[in-house]
Amino acid sequence: MNKLLVNTPQNVQIEYNVSVLGSRILAFIIDIIIRITYLIVAYKFISYFKITDEWLNLGIYSLITLPVLLYGVILETLMNGQTIGKWITKIRVVQMDGEKASFYNYFARWLIGIFEINLTFGAVAFITIAINKNGQRLGDLAANTVLISLKPQLDLHQTIFNDLAENYLIKFPEVAKLSDRDINIINDNFQTALKSNNFELLEALTRKIEEITGVKSDGMGFIDFIQRIIQDHYHFHRNK
Structure with missing residues (x-):
């Protein structure tokens, strides 16, 4: 899985997992x-009403079809970069700098x-995604967006504790000022923040x-600092 390194507004470097092609196809x-x-x-x-006026029928069916045509841009705008398919597969459209995409970004992706996708049966999008290191299709390139995976990237226990050396x-x-309850709260919130890419x-x-x-x-950066605090607390009490 490719990685995308972005700088947050707090000048912290965060590494995202770029969405794999399989997740995009499933979505x-x-x-x-x-x-x-x-x-x-x-x-x-609508067929139950047996409307005989052709122009009225045309207007009604056009209105019914409109949400289907605008499905992507409407839902991505309302669901913060996700459609129902993207929500189920845990992927999201964001700007290349990791910021929340705007309506313009979603509209540009949809338009292209x-x-x-529609006129070439997905062939152009498939090829572009396959050859682009960030998995971007033409719409993403034009809108300066990328699809990221929201699936957990880190196993907290493995990441924090596996490599603690004896001479740590x-x-x-x-x-020492942090109680066990304090560190457990920090642990829980740290995991939540990592899983949801919650910089705040x-x-x-x-x-x-x-x-x-x-x-x-x-x-040190938020992630490195919090990890070190948890490691220090673990090692401090392990040696007691």
Whole structure:
């Protein structure tokens, strides 16, 4: 799985997993099924009224079809970069800098998607995604967006504790001020922040730790700092 390194507004470097092609195809299939199901149900419902006026029929069916045509751009705007298919497969459209995409970004992706997905049966999109290191199709390139995976990237226990050497040196002895309850709360929130790429929560955790312990992160970055605090606390109490 390819990685995308972005700088957050807090000048913290965060590594995203770029969505794999399989997840995108599955999301696309789910969205197609939803749209087809909607059309079948809607058309069936309208047919019960037996409208004989051709122009009225045309207008009604056009209105019914409109949400299907605009499905992607509408849902991505309302669901923060996700359609129902993307939500199920845990992928999301974001800007290349990791920021939330705007309506313009979603609209540009959708507009170009008419050509590269609908008119070419997905061939152009498939080829572009396959050869682009960030898995971007033409719509993504034009809109400066990328699809990222929201699936957990880190196993907290493995990442934090596996490589603690016997000669491990505690960097922040002030972790003694943190109770077991404190560190458990930090652990839980840290995992949540990592899984959801929640930079605000990482910053809030860092500031709270600094407030309680009196130490400063000294430009370590939120993730590195919080990991080190957890490691130090673990090692401090393990040696007691």
